[in-house]
Amino acid sequence: xxxxxxxxxxxxxxxxxxxxxxxxxxxxxxxxxxxxxxxxxxxxxxxxxxxxxxxxxxxxxxxxxxxxxxxxxxxxxxxxxxxxxxxxxxxxxxxxxxxxxxxxxxxxxxxxxxxxxxxxxxxxxxxxxxxxxxxxxxxxxxxxxxxxxxxxxxxxxxxxxxxxxxxxxxxxxxxxxxxxxxxxxxxxxxxxxxxxxxxxxxxxxxxxxxxxxxxxxxxxxxxxxxxxxxxxxxxxxxxxxxxxxxxxxxxxxxxxxxxxxxxxxxxxxxxxxxxxxxxxxxxxxxxxxxxxxxxxxxxxxxxxxxx
Amino acid sequence: xxxxxxxxxxxxxxxxxxxxxxxxxxxxxxxxxxxxxxxxxxxxxxxxxxxxxxxxxxxxxxxxxxxxxxxxxxxxxxxxxxxxxxxxxxxxxxxxxxxxxxxxxxxxxxxxxxxxxxxxxxxxxxxxxxxxxxxxxxxxxxxxxxxxxxxxxxxxxxxxxxxxxxxxxxxxxxxxxxxxxxxxxxxxxxxxxxxxxxxxxxxxxxxxxxxxxxxxxxxxxxxxxxxxxxxxxxxxxxxxxxxxxxxxxxxxxxxxxxxxxxxxxxxxxxxxxxxxxxxxxxxxxxxxxxxxxxxxxxxxxxxxxxxxxxxxxxxxxxxxxxxxxxxxxxxxxxxx
Numbered sequence: 043x044x045x046x047x048x049x050x051x052x053x054x055x056x057x058x059x060x061x062x063x064x065x066x067x068x069x070x071x072x073x074x075x076x077x078x079x080x081x082x083x084x085x086x087x088x089x090x091x092x093x094x095x096x097x098x099x100x101x102x103x104x105x106x107x108x109x110x111x112x113x114x115x116x117x118x119x120x121x122x123x124x125x126x127x128x129x130x131x132x133x134x135x136x137x138x139x140x141x142x143x144x145x146x147x148x149x150x151x152x153x154x155x156x157x158x159x160x161x162x163x164x165x166x167x168x169x170x171x172x173x174x175x176x177x178x179x180x181x182x183x184x185x186x187x188x189x190x191x192x193x194x195x196x197x198x199x200x201x202x203x204x205x206x207x208x209x210x211x212x213x214x215x216x217x218x219x220x221x222x223x224x225x226x227x228x229x230x231x232x233x234x235x236x237x238x239x240x241x242x243x244x245x246x247x248x249x250x251x252x253x254x255x256x257x258x259x260x261x262x263x264x265x266x267x268x269x270x271x272x273x274x275x276x277x278x279x280x281x282x283x284x285x286x287x288x289x290x291x292x293x294x295x296x297x298x299x300x301x302x303x304x305x306x307x308x309x310x311x312x313x314x315x316x317x318x319x320x321x322x323x324x325x326x327x328x329x330x331x332x333x334x335x336x337x338x339x340x341x342x343x344x345x346x347x348x349x
Numbered sequence: 350x351x352x353x354x355x356x357x358x359x360x361x362x363x364x365x366x367x368x369x370x371x372x373x374x375x376x377x378x379x380x381x382x383x384x385x386x387x388x389x390x391x392x393x394x395x396x397x398x399x400x401x402x403x404x405x406x407x408x409x410x411x412x413x414x415x416x417x418x419x420x421x422x423x424x425x426x427x428x429x430x431x432x433x434x435x436x437x438x439x440x441x442x443x444x445x446x447x448x449x450x451x452x453x454x455x456x457x458x459x460x461x462x463x464x465x466x467x468x469x470x471x472x473x474x475x476x477x478x479x480x481x482x483x484x485x486x487x488x489x490x491x492x493x494x495x496x497x498x499x500x501x502x503x504x505x506x507x508x509x510x511x512x513x514x515x516x517x518x519x520x521x522x523x524x525x526x527x528x529x530x531x532x533x534x535x536x537x538x539x540x541x542x543x544x545x546x547x548x549x550x551x552x553x554x555x556x557x558x559x560x561x562x563x564x565x566x567x568x569x570x571x572x573x574x575x576x577x578x579x580x581x582x583x584x585x586x587x588x589x590x591x592x593x594x595x596x597x598x599x600x601x602x603x604x605x606x607x608x609x610x611x612x613x614x615x616x617x618x619x620x621x622x623x624x625x626x627x628x629x630x631x632x633x634x635x636x637x638x639x640x641x642x643x644x645x646x647x648x649x650x651x652x653x654x655x656x657x658x659x660x661x662x663x664x665x666x667x668x669x670x671x672x673x674x675x676x677x678x679x680x681x682x683x684x685x
Contacts, residue, residue, distance in 0.1 A: 071433050079429040079455065083422060175513060176447040177471075265425065266454065267447035267471075275420045309426065316414065316430045325417035 049288035052343060053303040056286075056336050060310045067317045078196035082188070082264055084309035085201045086111065087279055089257035091287070091305040092209050092298060093250040094280035099213065100246045101226040101293025102147065102154030106162035107254055108277035110136070112270055113165040114258025119178025119268035122259075126181070137251035144247025148240045162277070169270035176269035180262045188263030201260075202302050209298025212249075222246050226293030283308055286336055307336075371633045372406050374437040376626060378413040381424050381444035381468065386665050390619035391442070391467075394670050398623040407673075408630060421448035428452040431461075438462035438629040442622070443470045462632045466625035466644070467617075476632065478625050478642045478679075480617050482514055485646060486521025486566070489590045490529055492613050493564045496588060500531025501563035504554070504587070506540040506547055506575055508568045515539075518568045525566075535559055540571035544596065547574030555582045565589040569616045572597040576604075592616045593647060593667040598658045611651050618647040620670040627676030639683045645675075 064080070065072045071080055090111050097104040114133060122129030143161065147154050190197050213219040224232045225242045233239045257276070262268050285291070286307055287300030311332045315325050378395055382388055392413055399411035414431070416423045421444040429452050431439050439456055443449050443465055450472040453463050457474035466478035493503070505522055508515035519537075526532050536554050540547030547570075555578060562584070565575050569592025576589055586604070591597040591614035604610035621644050632638050647669050649657045661667045 068433055070435060075459075076433055079433050083426045083429065086422075176445050178447070261422070265421070265448045265451040267450055269421055269445040269448040272421050272445065272448045275418060275422060312423065312426055313430050313433075316427060317434070319412065319414075329417070 049297055050300050050303070052336065052340050053287045053300050053307060056339075057303050057307045057310065060307060060314055064310060064314055064317060067314075074191075074194075074196055078191075078198050080313055081196070081198035081202065081306060081309065084306050085188070085198055085205075086257045086261040086264070086273070087276060087283065087309060088202055088205055088302045088305035089253050089260055090273070090276045091280040091283035091301045092205065093253035093257065095209075095284045095287075095289055095296045095298060095301045096213075096222075096246050096250040096253065097154070097158075098281075098284050098289055098291065099222055099226045099293065099296045100144075100243055101229070102144075102158075102243075103281065103291070104158045104250065105155060105277055106158040106165055107250075107280050108274045109162040109165040109169065110140075110251075110254045111258045111261065111273040111276050112268075113169040113172075114255045115262045115265075115268040115272050116169040116173040116178065116258075116270055118184065118259045118262040119180060120172055123179055123181045133255050137248055137255060140251030140254070141244040141248030144250075145240050145244040147247075148243040166270060173268060173270055176267070178262075178268045180266045184259055184263035185266060188260060202306060206299045206302040209302065213296065213298050218245070223294045223296070227295075279305070279308055282333055286333065288340070370635065371408050371630055374408050374630075374633045375410040375435070376408055376438040376440060376629050376633075377431050377434075377436040378411070378622065378626075379424060379428055379431060379439055379441045379443075380413060380415040381421075381442060382419040383415045384419075387619050390666055390668050391622045394620040394668060395622045395626065398620075398670050399626055402626070402630070411626065416444070419444055421445040425449050425452040428456060432456050432459050436461060438464065438633055440622070440625045440629050441465045441468075441470060441475075443468040446471050462629055464625045464629040464632070466621055473640070476628060476638060476640055476642070478621065478628060478644055480644045482517035483521035483524065485615060485617075486518040486523075486568075487525040487528070488521075488615060488646070488648075489566045489613075490522060490525025490532060492590065493532065493566070493588060494529040496611070497563055498531075500529065500533075502535035502559055502561055503532050504551070504558065504562050504565045504575075505534050505537040506551065506565060506567045506571045507537060508540070508542045508571075510539050515568065522566050532564070535562060540568070540574060542568060542570040544571065544574035544577075544594075547571035548578045549574075551575045551578035552581060555579070555584065560584075562587045567592055570594055572614075573600050576600055586610065588612050590615065591649075593618075593649060593657075593661075595658070595661045595663055595665050595667075598649070598654065598661060598667065602654055602658055605651070605654065613651070614649040614657075614667070615646050616666065617644055618669040619666060620668050624671040624676055624679065627671060627673050628680065630673070631676060631680060636680070637684070638680050642679055642683045645679065 070076050090107055094104055094107050117129055117132050121132055147157055225239055229239050283304035284301050287297055287304030289296040311329055315328050320328055395413050402408055416427055424444045439461055449470050453470050453472040453475050456463050463475040465475050469477040469479050507519050536558050538550035538554050540550050564587050567590050572589045572591040573596045579586055591601055593614050593616035657667045
């Protein structure tokens with residue numbers, strides 16, 4: 043338990059540090075509307091990060107999550123809006139496809155990195171087929187939900203907290219979560235005990251698909267219409283978010299709360315760089331530096347903890 | 350006399366309220382991409398014109414922001430940050446016509462004026478300064494009909510397949526051919542708006558074309574390549590409509606000096622960003638501005654060639670910066 047706390051301490055500290063800096067530079071951000079503007083676009087990123095975390099948890103990596111979210115966004119803006127039943131069916135089929143991929147990867151012993159890279163072209167191709175030119179419109183209820191203005195706490199914050207709690211219950215507290223983490227940690231011993239690793243991996247991928255779908259829907263709710271290339275950046279952002287939030291590539295060691303905090307930190311880092319008016323030529327580099335600093339700090343803290 | 354002149358000046362100053370009313374206002378440019386010469390020229394023009402406007406006290410501030418990666422989600426976040434920073438107007442060259450609509454709506458709801466240009470947004474509350482690409486295509490055929498009243502065979506060089514701009518310009522060219530039926534399009538190739546691609550494509554199709562190609566209609570960035578292909582094949586040089594690129598203008602000048610070659614050149618000036626700036630300023634000033642405006646083309650005719658070439662940097666695009674008066678003329682033109 044203590045180790046988990048320590049793992050969360052650093053991402054939380056970096057988030058608070060960045061938030062403090064942003065508030066100091068732009069006091070206007072310290073309001074209901076301000077917080078909402080700062081964080082509402084991180085809701086779909088956080089959802090995509092949780093999806094990525096579920097795959098990283100079983101010791102794989104998903105290079106298709108960005109285009110998958112784009113695909114889901116296109117389905118949401120077209121079919122789910124025009125013919126809701128068909129839209130739900132397509133999104134359900136997409137989740138099933140994700141689960142099937144997980145099973146296939148385990149059954150045939152394929153490298154996930156290759157399969158998901160290939161799938162990224164499939165998803166983006168399907169998205170372009172569906173929406174050759176940017177357009178479509180968001181189903182009214184999604185927009186209403188994403189742009190709701192609940193009293194006291196902005197929607198973006200509520201959504202992130204709910205997501206973190208759900209993720210925590212699912213991954214850290216439930217028996218299914220424990221099993222899935224075990225698959226990432228030591229798949230062979232899980233199968234020796236008599237569990238089907240194929241089924242477990244399919245579950246992890248299927249869950250990742252569910253969160254990917256939610257990410258696409260949330261994104262369309264915010265932008266009000268879709269574009270096949272809308273979420274290309276999410277692949278790398280989600281991986282960075284998982285790692286920033288205390289997860290590890292070795293599988294089995296992930297933290298849903300950390301992943302959400304990681305996603306928020308990455309979004310905030312972008313805003314921070316805009317506020318200090320850093321030239322765009324330096325922005326990608328500066329974002330990288332922030333990432334490296336946090337990871338280096340984590341390494342130092344961990345070394346000390348081991349000692 | 351002196352006092353009368355001064356009174357006249359004072360009255361004039363009162364008659365142009367643009368200077369006083371927006372002095373405290375701040376306008377930001379949200380740009381999605383800066384990786385080619387057109388975008389670089391666009392940013393330079395913005396800096397030049399807004400720098401002068403700030404110095405003159407027309408607006409308080411007009412910084413430009415470019416997203417690090419050409420991604421709609423990133424630009425949406427950038428626009429939301431601008432709302433937080435309290436700008437009065439945001440001028441946008443958008444990564445996607447639709448994916449920024451949510452952020453643009455947030456800005457409008459916060460009372461911010463949003464003016465999109467070049468890459469426009471479809472959100473109804475924003476102003477759009479769009480390019481009439483169809484007219485750009487039609488105009489070329491119209492010019493050729495003036496030069497070649499008897500008509501003849503044309504070669505069409507298209508842009509990048511599947512891009513909206515390519516379809517629009519091509520549709521305009523075909524509409525032009527319908528309007529001037531003495532012309533027919535003998536062949537059409539994709540030049541991808543790049544000289545080397547255009548040269549290869551034209552060289553490839555030339556052997557299958559009739560000998561009497563009288564004109565080449567283009568989309569910009571492909572005229573020089575087409576000329577090279579015609580020259581290499583030893584064919585008679587048709588009238589190639591140019592696209593304001595420096596290499597195209599230079600070739601045109603060389604041909605003119607050598608053999609009196611005549612053509613015209615048309616494209617959109619990167620300085621359209623400054624037109625968007627003045628439109629935003631006019632809206633802030635309380636002027637009535639229609640939601641949809643059309644960018645004027647930058648045309649170079651035979652007599653303006655030397656001046657245009659001189660002003661265009663090597664490897665660049667001919668440019669023009671717009672003034673407040675130009676913006677007012679565009680607004681007045683659209684209001685009628």
